[in-house]
Each structure stands twice: as structure tokens, then as C-alpha cells.
Amino acid sequence: MFFLYPAFKELARTGYIMSDESSIEAIITKHVLLNALKYDGKAQVGSVLGSIMGDHKELRPKAREIKPKVVNEVNRVNAMGIDAIKTETLDLGIDVSLLNGKHEEKKGLPPLPGLDGVKVPTFRLAPFPSGPLHIGNARMVILNDEYAKLTNGKLILCFDDTIGTTKKKLDAGASGAKFILPEAYDMIREGLEWLGVEWDEEVYKSDRLEIYNDYCQKLIEQDNAYTCTCTPADFKKFKDGKQPCPHRQLRVSESLEGWRKMIDGEYGEGDAVIRLKTGMDLDDPALRDPVIMRISWAPHPRIGNVNKVWPMLEFSWAIDDHLLGITHIIRGKDLLKEDYIERFIWDIFKWKHSEIMHHGLLSLGFKLSKTRAREKVKAGEYSGWSDPRIWSMQSLEKRGIQPEAIRKTLVDMGISMTDVDFPYKILYAENQKIIDKESDRFFFVEDPVMMEILGIPKEEYIAKPLVNPLVPTKGYREIPIKIQDGSKEIFVSRGDFKTLKSDFRGKMIRLKDLINVILDSTRDERLFARYLSDDLESARNKKAKIIHWVDTDPKNHVKVSIMMADGALIQGFGEKNLLSCEEGQLVQFERFCFAKIQSVNESEIRAFFTH
Ligand SMILES: [Zn+2]
Numbered sequence: 001m002f003f004l005y006p007a008f009k010e011l012a013r014t015g016y017i018m019s020d021e022s023s024i025e026a027i028i029t030k031h032v033l034l035n036a037l038k039y040d041g042k043a044q045v046g047s048v049l050g051s052i053m054g055d056h057k058e059l060r061p062k063a064r065e066i067k068p069k070v071v072n073e074v075n076r077v078n079a080m081g082i083d084a085i086k087t088e089t090l091d092l093g094i095d096v097s098l099l100n101g102k103h104e105e106k107k108g109l110p111p112l113p114g115l116d117g118v119k120v121p122t123f124r125l126a127p128f129p130s131g132p133l134h135i136g137n138a139r140m141v142i143l144n145d146e147y148a149k150l151t152n153g154k155l156i157l158c159f160d161d162t163i164g165t166t167k168k169k170l171d172a173g174a175s176g177a178k179f180i181l182p183e184a185y186d187m188i189r190e191g192l193e194w195l196g197v198e199w200d201e202e203v204y205k206s207d208r209l210e211i212y213n214d215y216c217q218k219l220i221e222q223d224n225a226y227t228c229t230c231t232p233a234d235f236k237k238f239k240d241g242k243q244p245c246p247h248r249q250l251r252v253s254e255s256l257e258g259w260r261k262m263i264d265g266e267y268g269e270g271d272a273v274i275r276l277k278t279g280m281d282l283d284d285p286a287l288r289d290p291v292i293m294r295i296s297w298a299p300h301p302r303i304g305n306v307n308k309v310w311p312m313l314e315f316s317w318a319i320d321d322h323l324l325g326i327t328h329i330i331r332g333k334d335l336l337k338e339d340y341i342e343r344f345i346w347d348i349f350k351w352k353h354s355e356i357m358h359h360g361l362l363s364l365g366f367k368l369s370k371t372r373a374r375e376k377v378k379a380g381e382y383s384g385w386s387d388p389r390i391w392s393m394q395s396l397e398k399r400g401i402q403p404e405a406i407r408k409t410l411v412d413m414g415i416s417m418t419d420v421d422f423p424y425k426i427l428y429a430e431n432q433k434i435i436d437k438e439s440d441r442f443f444f445v446e447d448p449v450m451m452e453i454l455g456i457p458k459e460e461y462i463a464k465p466l467v468n469p470l471v472p473t474k475g476y477r478e479i480p481i482k483i484q485d486g487s488k489e490i491f492v493s494r495g496d497f498k499t500l501k502s503d504f505r506g507k508m509i510r511l512k513d514l515i516n517v518i519l520d521s522t523r524d525e526r527l528f529a530r531y532l533s534d535d536l537e538s539a540r541n542k543k544a545k546i547i548h549w550v551d552t553d554p555k556n557h558v559k560v561s562i563m564m565a566d567g568a569l570i571q572g573f574g575e576k577n578l579l580s581c582e583e584g585q586l587v588q589f590e591r592f593c594f595a596k597i598q599s600v601n602e603s604e605i606r607a608f609f610t611h
Pocket residue numbers: 227228229230235245246247248
């Protein structure tokens with residue numbers, strides 16, 4: 001991260017800018033230096049060109065001529081080193097506030113539109129309680145929370161729990177009821193709290209059913225909706241032919257009578273629905289007289305069997321977004337149908353429209369199915385709702401992912417309409433920035449293979465690796481090794497074994513923080529080596545491969561099992577010092593992964609893979 005010298009701050013404040021602004025060379029130098037400062041000393045040609053053209057529209061026709069000059073300047077500056085770059089920037093008197101201004105804004109969230117006349121910007125989260133929040137839900141959550149915080153607005157947590165049940169076999173064809181997991185309400189709250197989301201109010205849709213009924217009744221009375229008793233197949237024929245079904249022409253009193261029968265239970269599940277009169281000739285078949293109310297007799301986990309008619313989500317939202325005073329709706333761009341229906345209903349009631357913003361869809365690279373997760377949790381195949389394969393907030397916490405890293409990654413993505421793959425690499429890099437200094441290092445060898453070393457002159461060694469190279473004040477840990485009759489057996493990882501076996505025979509290898517050996521031969525699953533020297537210097541001179549190792553003596557190692565993100569269990573041995581770890585501690589298994597310790601005992605250390 002670029003550090004602002006006091007003098008830089010002074011320059012930024014006085015607004016002193018270079019005198020030779022008009023010269024193209026000076027412009028290029030300025031942008032290259034600023035870009036290099038932003039990217040740890042390595043300016044990027046494309047990014048520099050972009051910022052030049054952004055600031056100097058007049059230069060756009062000259063882009064071709066400018067590019068080679070930018071390339072030269074980038075090469076010059078990138079070879080300077082960060083300190084010299086800072087000095088030159090200072091000497092040239094370049095306004096470094098540019099670094100924190102519009103260039104930064106491109107990353108992150110754009111200003112919120114639609115704030116004119118809005119006293120308290122109000123947002124909503126609308127989770128459906130079928131399971132905990134997972135990584136795929138996090139974007140919608142963070143965007144709403146972040147905007148609420150940025151605008152000093154209000155955030156409402158509104159459980160979208162209409163037409164849900166815990167019944168196992170759902171007659172989805174007739175009732176359309178979705179599965180509600182009663183404990184999901186708490187798990188969702190827990191996930192939100194962990195993410196640092198602050199909501200001001202909590203609402204349950206299942207408490208608001210009378211409201212939807214009232215507004216549905218109004219729509220029927222105004223002849224904007226009707227009771228339809230077509231079978232789904234019959235209605236599809238009318239819909240596909242852009243023709244009204246016979247019920248569209250019913251008198252208001254007849255539709256109201258049908259509506260009463262739905263409420264009173266005289267119509268069973270699937271016998272009737274209420275349709276909104278959007279028009280049967282609309283281009284999009286999904287928008288032709290859509291259902292707004294349907295019948296479900298399935299018991300609801302919060303309110304039981306009291307209600308027989310249930311709103312479709314978009315209908316309930318049309319009403320609630322108005323009644324709850326939601327000024328801004330942020331949703332995935334797959335919900336355009338919902339936009340249309342909401343706006344249609346707002347117009348009928350002459351309500352002010354909420355501002356609707358869309359974001360592109362986030363592809364996780366695998367399918368997250370709550371139904372499948374539920375089955376596997378129930379069957380004991382998954383270790384619970386915090387199993388890493390579920391990617392719930394609970395499981396990310398268990399893995400050692402920090403909520404701040406998730407928030408930063410998602411905020412930096414902005415709110416574009418483009419569909420993108422989830423940036424795991426960025427998330428992991430952000431997370432590492434946060435946990436690197438607190439994660440003490442330990443030797444670990446995965447799937448161990450034995451190496452026998454002969455000709456060791458001493459009887460005892462104590463390897464002293466740094467506890468954490470980023471925090472030298474933490475000092476060293478000690479790994480004592482006993483040598484018997486000049487020979488010693490150690491474990492190396494199978495990965496290293498394979499490389500050594502094929503490419504390193506007869507070459508020097510350094511056992512990290514211990515000794516240098518030469519690899520003589522391999523036989524079966526075993527490496528044979530000879531002692532060469534102790535010092536790191538000669539290993540460096542020879543560019544020796546440095547490998548991690550663990551003592552084969554059971555008194556000197558501990559079994560380690562690491563649960564990976566895909567549920568695979570990686571096993572190996574780690575240094576004995578791991579026994580000093582505590583549950584929940586973040587560690588780095590050197591050259592393997594960061595991990596969060598799950599349990600510690602003499603026979604085994606269990607950990608979750610972080611990244
Ligand atoms: Zn009909």
C-alpha cells in the first residue's frame with residue numbers, strides 16, 4: 001500500500017500541480033508514476049493508457065502515437081524501485097491526491113442514483129429461509145448493506161417466507177409451496193451478523209398475509225385482477241395464443257365470489273388462482289396475466305394452517321416495497337419480470353416507484369443446491385450446515401475466511417450488469433492480507449514419504465524456523481532432532497518426493513532450517529541421501545531446492561488432517577509445535593495452505609483449509 005509522506009500530503013493540500021501539464025511526455029510520466037505507486041511499483045500499460053485517455057479526451061485521436069511512449073515510460077519507471085518512484089513523484093510535484101480520487105472510485109460502488117427528494121434511503125434484504133446464507137447470496141446482502149451505510153440509510157431484513165412449509169413431500173404442482181427450514185431464520189441472522197451487516201428492522205412476510213389479501217381484494221374490485229379456474233394446461237393454450245381465458249371476462253362480483261371461496265377453503269389447492277390483468281397480448285408470455293395469489297394448505301412453520309391463500313413473491317413485494325418505504329431495490333438482473341409486475345401494480349395504485357438497480361449474476365463455478373445440502377446434512381454426509389461444501393457464512397467462518405475480505409472483494413466488484421465468475425483468487429488474496437501476520441507457520445508434509453540420510457556428523461540439531469517471517473519479533477520456534485549412528489530418517493511430502501525422484505538425483509537439496517544433503521538414490525517409496533553441510537549460504541550458492549520435512553520419530557510429530565473446501569480430507573504429519581495451537585487458531589502449513597485449527601490433541605490435529 002502506498003504510504004503518503006507528510007510532504008506528499010502537503011502537496012495534495014496545496015493543490016500544486018506540475019507546470020508542464022501541456023506536454024504529452026509530462027502527462028505520460030505523471031500517469032505512469034501514479035499508476036506505479038498504485039500497483040506497488042509496477043505500472044501497467046493498459047491501465048495507464050486508460051487513465052490518460054480518461055483525463056485527456058483531446059489525446060484520444062493520438063492514442064496510437066502515445067502508446068509506444070507509454071510502454072517506454074512504464075519500462076523506465078518499473079525498473080526504478082518503489083522508493084525512487086516516490087522520490088521522483090515528489091520531485092515533480094505531482095498531485096498525489098489523484099491517487100485517492102476518481103481513480104479509486106472506478107473500483108467499488110458508484111454513487112447511488114435516485115436520491116432526489118429521498119429523506120432516508122431505505123433498502124431491504126429478502127432471504128428465503130430454506131437454509132443459511134451462502135456465498136452466492138452475499139453479493140446482494142453486501143451491496144444493500146454497503147449502500148445503506150454509505151447513505152446513512154435504513155436497512156430492513158424482510159424474511160421472504162410466504163408460501164413455505166416443512167412438509168417433506170410437497171405437492172408443488174398444486175400448491176407451489178417451497179421448503180422452509182425453521183432453523184434457517186436464526187442461521188441467516190447469524191450469517192448477517194458475522195458479515196457485519198447492520199439492519200434496523202425485521203419483518204416477516206408470513207405476518208403480513210392479511211395485507212396482501214386486502215390489496216388483492218382491491219385489485220379485483222377495481223377489475224384489475226380476476227379469479228381463474230383454468231387448469232394450467234388450458235391457461236397455457238390461451239396464453240400461447242394471446243387469447244383471454246373465459247374468466248378474464250367475469251363480472252367483478254363473480255371474481256369476488258371465487259376469491260371468497262379460495263379464502264374459505266371451498267376451492268382446494270390448484271383449483272383457482274388470482275391473475276393480474278397485465279394483458280394477454282404482451283410480448284413476453286411470462287408477463288401475460290400472471291398469477292398473484294394461489295392456494296396452499298401446507299402448514300407454515302411460523303404461522304401454521306391459518307391461511308389458505310398466499311401471494312406470489314413479486315405481488316407481495318409490489319405491496320411491501322411501497323408500504324415499508326423501500327426507496328432502493330438492488331437485485332440480480334434475472335429478476336426483470338419482477339420489475340415489470342411491481343411497476344405495473346405501483347401504477348395501478350398510483351404509488352411512487354422505488355429505484356431498481358440490477359447487478360450481473362455471479363457464477364460460483366459449481367452448483368449450490370440447498371435441497372441437496374439439506375439432504376446431505378440430514379443424512380450425516382455433511383458435518384452440518386457449516387460443512388465447507390455448503391459455502392455458508394458459517395462454513396466460511398470455520399475455514400478462517402474473514403468477513404472483511406468478503407466485503408472488500410464484493411464491494412470492489414461494483415454493481416455492473418456483466419455476469420462474472422466469483423473472484424476466489426481475489427477473495428483469498430484479500431483474506432491473506434488480513435490473516436498473514438497472525439498465522440504462525442508450521443512444517444507439514446502431505447502424504448509423507450521417507451528419506452534416509454547418512455553421514456551426519458553431529459548427534460543433535462535444533463532447527464529454528466521463524467514463528468512468522470512477517471513478524472520477526474515473534475522469534476523462532478525450535479524443532480530438535482536426534483541423530484543415531486550418523487543417520488536420520490525424515491518425512492517429505494509425496495509431491496516433493498515425486499519431483500526429487502525425477503529431477504534431483506545427485507543434486508544438493510536443503511532441508512529447510514536444518515542441513516544440506518545430496519540425493520543419492522531412490523528405491524520403492526524411499527529416498528536415500530547423504531549429508532553435505534549445515535549452512536544456508538552454500539545451499540543458496542548452489543540454488544539448492546529447499547524442502548519441508550517432519551521428523552519420523554512419533555515423539556517429534558503429530559498427525560494432521562485438513563478438510564479441504566471440496567470436502568476431501570488431506571492427511572500428513574506436522575511438527576510437534578502444533579500441539580501448542582488452540583482451537584480456532586489460524587496457522588500456515590508452510591508451502592501448503594493457510595488453515596484454521598479445529599481440534600488439538602496428541603493423536604491428531606484437525607484443521608480446515610482456508611486457502
Ligand atoms: Zn381462466
